[in-house]
Amino acid sequence: MVQSLDTMIETPSQTAGPYVHIGCIPSFAGLPGVYPEDLGLSPIAPGAKGQVITITGAVIDGTGWALRDAMMESWQPDAAGRFAGQDGADPAVSGFCRFAADKDSGLFTLTTVKPGPVPHRSGGVQAPHISLWIVARGINIGLSTRIYFEDEDNSADPLLSRIEQRPRVDTLIAKKTAEGQYRFDIRLQGDNETVFLDI
Amino acid sequence: MKDMTDNGETDAGPLIPRQRHMHPVPYDPEYKTSVPRSPKWPLLSMESTPSEETGPRFGHSLLGPLDNNLILNFSKDGSPAIGERILMHGRVLDENARPVPHTLVEIWQANAGGRYRHVKDNYLAPLDPNFGGCGRTITDAEGRYQFLTIRPGAYPWPNRANDWRPMHIHISVFGHSFGQRLITQMYFEGDPLIDRCPIAATIKERSQLDRLVAPLDMARARPLDFLAYKFDIVLRGRRQTMFENRLEGM
Numbered sequence: 334m335v336q337s338l339d340t341m342i343e344t345p346s347q348t349a350g351p352y353v354h355i356g357c358i359p360s361f362a363g364l365p366g367v368y369p370e371d372l373g374l375s376p377i378a379p380g381a382k383g384q385v386i387t388i389t390g391a392v393i394d395g396t397g398w399a400l401r402d403a404m405m406e407s408w409q410p411d412a413a414g415r416f417a418g419q420d421g422a423d424p425a426v427s428g429f430c431r432f433a434a435d436k437d438s439g440l441f442t443l444t445t446v447k448p449g450p451v452p453h454r455s456g457g458v459q460a461p462h463i464s465l466w467i468v469a470r471g472i473n474i475g476l477s478t479r480i481y482f483e484d485e486d487n488s489a490d491p492l493l494s495r496i497e498q499r500p501r502v503d504t505l506i507a508k509k510t511a512e513g514q515y516r517f518d519i520r521l522q523g524d525n526e527t528v529f530l531d532i
Numbered sequence: 533m534k535d536m537t538d539n540g541e542t543d544a545g546p547l548i549p550r551q552r553h554m555h556p557v558p559y560d561p562e563y564k565t566s567v568p569r570s571p572k573w574p575l576l577s578m579e580s581t582p583s584e585e586t587g588p589r590f591g592h593s594l595l596g597p598l599d600n601n602l603i604l605n606f607s608k609d610g611s612p613a614i615g616e617r618i619l620m621h622g623r624v625l626d627e628n629a630r631p632v633p634h635t636l637v638e639i640w641q642a643n644a645g646g647r648y649r650h651v652k653d654n655y656l657a658p659l660d661p662n663f664g665g666c667g668r669t670i671t672d673a674e675g676r677y678q679f680l681t682i683r684p685g686a687y688p689w690p691n692r693a694n695d696w697r698p699m700h701i702h703i704s705v706f707g708h709s710f711g712q713r714l715i716t717q718m719y720f721e722g723d724p725l726i727d728r729c730p731i732a733a734t735i736k737e738r739s740q741l742d743r744l745v746a747p748l749d750m751a752r753a754r755p756l757d758f759l760a761y762k763f764d765i766v767l768r769g770r771r772q773t774m775f776e777n778r779l780e781g782m
């Protein structure tokens with residue numbers, strides 16, 4: 334026998350289930366009226382500095398079918414790379430957004446400001462990116478990934494550099510479809526499976 | 533990045549890596565929907581960065597007076613929701629056994645008959661006109677939270693031929709870092725459906741599943757009013773840095 338450690342173990346996850354919207358986006362569930370408005374409707378307020386962009390996409394399962402019941406959260410810094418609460422952060426950028434796949438099409442839309450680069454502990458700089466967390470029925474522990482941008486310099490990003498199979502890097506890069514418009518699909522499984530993070 | 537908690541301590545240092553084997557397996561054929569929705573490639577592991585170490589904060593001004601009272605927060609005329617009245621309470625801690633103060637906790641659940649108020653739930657059991665099924669609160673300085681609600685009913689779901697979910701309440705917790713984000717479910721002590729549930733069984737480490745089963749807590753039950761169940765939640769911690777002459781982080 335040995336002494337026991339003081340550290341505790343994280344509570345295990347369970348799937349968010351098909352009715353996650355009741356708790357997280359009640360209006361989407363057809364349940365208005367409990368709260369004045371859903372949490373995290375937008376990561377930006379009027380006057381946010383930087384380029385306003387729209388990212389559209391779908392969460393696609395191993396059969397090629399877009400999930401209709403996925404819920405996502407995004408977290409990002411402002412256009413200068415500062416997170417809410419940090420010194421000098423843009424007060425019009427909360428950086429947090431909650432959004433759901435559309436019930437009919439499976440498409441999601443995120444409108445935000447393009448984030449700035451963020452320093453890395455090692456001294457390098459992380460290319461502009463948005464952190465994304467995905468939960469749904471059938472997903473037993475929330476999936477983490479990142480949205481990078483094809484019109485940014487991603488060459489020295491520490492996370493992208495760690496992806497050994499270089500073709501997979503592409504799964505984390507949003508494609509520019511028009512000025513300020515990007516497409517970002519998340520593939521849970523199968524060809525071009527998205528790189529998910531343990532971070 | 534400095535991130536002061538109300539204990540006057542600084543959240544610093546990288547997040548402690550997740551012990552993935554203490555969580556449910558992503559792919560489990562007994563839970564059929566997980567089959568096409570589970571990644572097959574290994575996750576990319578890396579030390580956390582400010583993107584994971586920071587996170588959204590929500591203030592108490594967000595909350596309405598009935599947000600943590602599901603018995604009354606959807607009632608049109610003050611009539612209480614139907615069902616066994618219960619208090620769900622506990623603490624949010626991190627892996628270093630420190631309380632996580634001022635963090636948002638959200639819950640959602642079926643009504644006493646096992647029916648959700650959701651456009652996609654068409655189970656036979658009736659809706660309760662006075663029960664919405666969602667609530668939220670923010671932990672206090674010691675990480676404590678509580679909800680007054682009704683005991684949710686078990687319900688059948690399409691999976692294997694005759695699967696039923698045990699009574700459960702879904703819980704979402706933020707912590708102070710986006711990398712701490714957690715959604716889980718609370719089960720109730722003594723429910724025979726827990727051991728028959730393929731979703732509960734996605735957790736292969738029995739001692740970990742046991743941590744999702746809330747004990748009856750008669751010390752907090754109020755006579756002639758409600759029973760109580762205690763449910764503590766542990767979020768990822770951050771590595772302590774005693775031997776480094778500077779705080780990790782930025």
Ligand SMILES: [Fe+3]
Nearest residue numbers: 350697700702
């Ligand atoms: Fe449920």
